Amino acid sequence: MTQRQISHDFDLPLCADGHQARHMLDMRAPRVGGGDFIECQCRSTVRHGDFDQALAEWCRLNDTKKPRIPKRAELLQFRLPLQRSARP
Template identity: 45%
Template sequence: MTQREIKHHSVIPGCREGHPARLMLDARRCLNGGPGGHFVECRCRASARFADAGDALRDWSRVNGKRAPRTAAPADNIVQLDLLRKGGA
């Protein structure tokens, strides 16, 4: 078997679907120049393969990293009734 899981010292963020991710090493590149290397995978996707595990983790975090939730911008056409009532009405 040419692929094996590598235990990493930090938690690898899951994908956007919430699947847990794991760091893998495909030894085919080492054996015969094949398409091997380090990569991160989950149930639904995998990163590109890199010679260095750190590069694979950076690529995974860039693509699947947690992003801050978008805040909705307030609409300009909303009438604020509380302000109208306080104005003497």
């Protein structure tokens, strides 16, 4: 299967008719019609090279504002000293 649905930490904007949108990724090469696109029951965007372009087109088609995408929290990693057990 060449297409899969991508989930996000935020909801995509509804289409103008109120349908829930979903982010799809067509994993074929871009030259043969692959890329990111957003679709619902009644419409979809063309395939784009990245998600941000597809989302911008979706918002333009449906006359909505681009949703606020939460920033990922940075993972802090601390080096902990290894404790060696005392051997008798």
